[in-house]
Amino acid sequence: MSNYFSMEAFDYDDIQLVPNKCIIKSRKEADTSVKFGNRTFKIPVVPANMESVIDEKLAIWLAENDYYYVMHRFYPEKRANFIKMMHDKGLFASISVGIKDSEYDFIDQLAKENLVPEYITIDVAHGHSNFVIKMIKYIKDKLPDSFLTAGNIATPEAVRELENAGADATKVGVGPGRACITKLKTGFGTGGWQLAALRMCSKAASKPLIADGGIRHNGDIAKSVRFGASMVMIGSLFAGHEESPGNIIKIDGKTYKQYWGSASEVQKGAYRNVEGKQMLVPYRGSIKDTLQEMQEDLQSSISYAGGKDLNAIRLVDYVIVKSSIMDGDK
């Protein structure tokens, strides 16, 4: 049995990275690109595969502009056409699947029609599951050329089991999300110690990890990379844009957009196994500007790390400040 009692629990606000001597003349020289699967993307950041974060139009724009994306799975009947549409445009297709029986039929359909998405993400709340393992094996058998991410998980044991089943990447984060109430409803998860969980998982991982949930500031992206993430999935920070699917709401002269959890009553259409909530996030203009700022901040992080690319961040020292200098959820 694993013993997590002695583990140091810390999260993004409890850590600061320690600067090294800078070796570049300008931050523009810092290379933030990341290879994930067979493709290289501008930054190690992906908008969450949630209906309140991504839609088809945004997926096209992201793919056209060399950003990784994962389409959500909440209109299952649209996915085959989505793959065709992306391929017709010469773009990569990246979809999500669940683990219900009907999903096996969907995988069969894709294999039969030779519709092979470049990326598939198995997206369930509790990814360390016999039924996720079964789905990983099924997908790798039927669609071996798709790069398969499986999640979400929280422990090194889960990383090992999903990797051994054939997952090409695993996604870490159970309960740290902004719209999440899993921690309150079930008592389980990585809420409050997501960064420590990522660190533990990275020690077991032999394939890429996606850090998912809990990002409240751009600097948290660099911290995720330091603790083992190849890619960082972000929901709430992306939900407030012009391009985001949520409705615009104006209150007392301030503009907001709706952000709702994938396990919220709004998403499910019924109050059953609800582990998410709906909330408002500040309107932030165009997502293009936010992605540009994330890249610039990451270039700065690379310069502080004393290198020229993301690898430099992976090697820096860190200090646990434990003062919780910021509480992102306030």
Ligand SMILES: NC(=O)C1=CN([C@@H]2O[C@H](COP(=O)(O)OP(=O)(O)OC[C@H]3O[C@@H](n4cnc5c(N)ncnc54)[C@H](OP(=O)(O)O)[C@@H]3O)[C@@H](O)[C@H]2O)C=CC1
């Ligand atoms: N990252 C996170 O912390 C979380 C993310 N989410 C998101 O919400 C969405 C819905 O998730 P999910 O409910 O898994 O999707 P599904 O509704 O597709 O459920 C997945 C399947 O697993 C079964 N299951 C058994 N135990 C669990 C469990 N503890 N939690 C969830 N399912 C279980 C479900 O059956 P049955 O419904 O009958 O139990 C169902 O058949 C996903 O997009 C997911 O990413 C949700 C919660 C946490």
Ligand SMILES: Nc1nc2c(ncn2[C@@H]2O[C@H](COP(=O)(O)O)[C@@H](O)[C@H]2O)c(=O)[nH]1
């Ligand atoms: N527990 C729940 N987690 C959820 C739900 N919907 C999405 N998510 C997870 O949150 C992240 C995004 O986190 P953020 O901190 O960046 O906002 C997302 O990728 C999912 O893993 C939900 O309803 N309940």
